[in-house]
Amino acid sequence: MVRRSTASLFARAYERNLKALTKLTLSNSKRVTGQVQRATAKRLKPPPGRGDWLSGMALGPGGARGYHLFRPADLKLKPGEKLPLMVMLHGCGQTGRDFAASTRMNTLAVRQRFLVLYLEQDRLAHPQGCWNWYERRSGKADAEAATLMAAIDQACVLYPVDRERIALAGLSAGASMAALLATRYPLRFKAVVMHSGVAPGAAKSSATALGAMRGQHTPPMPSTAVGKAMGAAAVFATLPPMLVLHGTADAVVAPSNAVNSAAVWATALGAKPGKPRMLQRGKRHPVQVTEFRRKGRAVVTLCEIERLGHAWSGGTARLLFSDPEGPDATRMTWAFAAAQFKLVAMA
Structure with missing residues (x-):
């Protein structure tokens, strides 16, 4: 009788524990599911800007990559009219929506009548959402660049994009990937903007990427070595003009x-x-501007922004990698691209 009573007590205790564990598991599962649903809803929610936030997916040598295209509302296109396209590449720890919210590029697109394509890194391709710009030896970087090019081509087919007016802009890892895309497909872009990125040719593997970020690897400067550093596709005269933005802090x-x-x-x-010349607008961070000219035309513009950290200059307040105190990088980016589009139209 004693044995049965003890066994019965153990059985009841086990059942109680099992019920409590089941209840806790279900509760945690609902909480995690709710968090995932909220995160997904936030990711799909359109960022600020009056227009359409259109999703897409492209396949390429690097696998599948998603994207969002912002199309301003009430465009009222003329028959056969095509619009400029600004391709945006987010930084590590960001999504395309985060980048759109930080830069407010969509708001500018409404006023200036252009389309914006936000390419999206897959977390399976990189856990932190970084672009694999540095994996040149393994071929992963070039495969990813080809996939992003497939996404751009898809946008050109699906939407009224003027293929002669496409520009690239990226932040951090996105800036480095933008430079890689421009060297691999130089004839496809009329302007490229690097904001807080690593110098082209400074890293070729994950082992050298960290050192390059710290400024420990300097790409070769002689003209005979530039093609080797940046890739065979970087034929000298074909590279698009570049705007470089970077914070001194x-x-x-x-x-x-x-x-x-x-x-x-x-x-x-x-x-x-x-x-070099110093510029400052109001109370925003001052910036030192250096222009590199060829035949009287500025083809490279370097903007070194004082007191700016690792953030989009002039970005929305209270967002990661976004500093509202800096000069407006969004306006600078579009102004630079628009100037190159105008020169192409005049040629």
Whole structure:
């Protein structure tokens, strides 16, 4: 009788524990599911900007990559009219929506009548959402670049994109990937903007990427070595003009990368640096601007922004990697791209 009573007590205790564990598991499952649903809803929620936030997916050598295209409302296109396209590449730890909210590029697109394509890194391709710009030896970087090019081509087919007016802009890892895309497909873009990125040719593997971010690897500068550093597709005269933006207080990607990026690009284009000049608008961070010219035309512009850390200059407040105190990088990016589009139209 004693044995049965003890066994019965153990059985009842086990059942109680099992019920409690089941209840706790279900509760945690509902909470986690709710968090995932809220995160998904936030990711799909359109960022600020009056227009359509359209989703898509493209396949390429690097696998599948999603994207969002912002189309301003009430465009009222004329028959056969095509619009410029700004391709945006987010940084690590960001999504396309985060980047759109930080830069407010959509709001500018409504006023200036252009389309914006936000390419999206897959977390299976990189857990932190970084672009694999540095994996050149393994071929992963070039495969990913080809996949992103497939997404751009898809957008050109599905939407009224003027293929002669496409520009690239990226932040951090997105800036480095933008430079890689421009060197691999130089004839496809009329302008490229690197914001807080690593100099082209400074890293070729994950082992060298961290050192490159710290400014420890300087790409070769002589014109005979530029093609080797940036890739065989970087034929000198075909590279698009480049705008380089970087904060002097950047503790993630060394500011020396901005100087190196401008120097490498200018060398490839045969451009010479002019005298730096200081600019400041209101109380925003001052910026030192250096233009590299070829035949009187500025083909590379370097903007070193004082007191700016690793963030989009002039971005929305209270967002990661976004500093409202800096000069408006969004306006600078579009103004630079629009100027190149105008020169193409005049040629």
